[in-house]
Amino acid sequence: MSKPLTIGFLAKAAEVNVETVRYYQRLGIIDEPEKPLEGYRVYPAETVDRIRFIKRAQQLGFSLKEIAELLEIGDGHCDDIRIKAEHKLAHVEQQIKDLQNLKNTLNTLIKSCIADKDTSHCPIVDSLVIK
Amino acid sequence: MSKPLTIGFLAKAAEVNVETVRYYQRLGIIDEPEKPLEGYRVYPAETVDRIRFIKRAQQLGFSLKEIAELLEIGDGHCDDIRIKAEHKLAHVEQQIKDLQNLKNTLNTLIKSCIADKDTSHCPIVDSLVIK
DNA sequence: ATAAACCCTGTACTTACATACAGAGTCAAG
DNA sequence: CTTGACTCTGTATGTAAGTACAGGGTTTAT
Known part of the structure; x- marks a missing residue:
């Protein structure tokens, strides 16, 4: 046993x-x-x-x-499950797009931060404050 | 006033x-x-x-x-802020990778689901159950 | 001057996904 | 046969980012 x-x-x-x-x-x-x-x-x-x-x-x-x-x-209602998976897929694709936008923005900010090294203000902070 | x-x-x-x-x-x-x-x-x-x-x-x-x-x-500690932005960037990049994996997996599942339409079992359910 | 609209403080509730704990009962190994 | 490990039930706590509400006080518009 x-x-x-x-x-x-x-x-x-x-x-x-x-x-x-x-x-x-x-x-x-x-x-x-x-x-x-x-x-x-x-x-x-x-x-x-x-x-x-x-x-x-x-x-x-x-x-x-x-x-x-x-x-x-x-089981047995494969179509319903497939449809749910398709919805989820669409959602995931949107998430990826949003994150890629975010990634580009961060990249731009980091670059301007490095370029502007000597100024007293931080470009990242500026970019957030100035609407 | x-x-x-x-x-x-x-x-x-x-x-x-x-x-x-x-x-x-x-x-x-x-x-x-x-x-x-x-x-x-x-x-x-x-x-x-x-x-x-x-x-x-x-x-x-x-x-x-x-x-x-x-x-x-x-303000005034631009480097610290830039470093935080860089960490965040790395994190975002990882998130994008994970979501792209997820997207591929979902796509594969949906395709096999459509291909296998006639069988009694759902490939999506199977793929989750079997390990 | 009075009522509607606003503010104050403090607390409780929300969602999602768990994790923790108290106090009691049960099982298994030495 | 006792002790340590496990289970049971029920409730509370944790995070993140708020939202809601009760029971007061204050201000403003009519």
Whole structure:
């Protein structure tokens, strides 16, 4: 007999904190098994996979709320999931654009800062203050 | 005599919420003028510029904590500010890379989803579940 | 002169994603 | 059979950047 998959072993297997497991249960994105009258809850092995799924989806930039929706849709409705992925993709593309703008601005500021080294005022501060 | 710059007019001029002004005061990133025994606080016009500075710096991706540091450094230490901007730039570049990875992954998933339309399983779900 | 609009202080609430802790119960190893 | 490690429930705390509100006081417009 192998050890029963109690919350501690589950957390270890899924590489998350015990408190995180409880938190996901509170959110309803993983099931909480019935508690036996005496003893501890035992989790099915799939719960490990489910937490891994959640963590991978987070790395893809999905929020827990979005992940909850993905999980509700479940298998078999591939189109819905694809559409959500497409929305997310559009959002990510916008984020990249915004960050590239920011990058250009910072670059310009840093360059003018170096060029203006002798003046008493800081071009970066100036650029922020002067509207 | 023009109207005294009370918190409401200040907020309007700087295009922020009154509560935001109070919040910034609590954070210590803008000064709170002395309250006269009777009547309301009156703000100097520079406070409008300061809030504008904060808002512009936020748009550049600086957190309020980072902005507080910028403001502490103040003018005259251009090098320090430039170095902070350079750190921020490096961070932004990393963010862009991460998002581009995410974008590629999402794209791949969406394409495989469309290609595999007939199978019963969703490639996106699979890719998340299987490891 | 009175009512609407504004200010003051202090505190509580919001979202997202957890993390921590108290006080009790349970299990497993020596 | 005791002790240390684990689990349970419920609640509180943490961050970031605000927003909201209660119950007062003050000012301004009519």
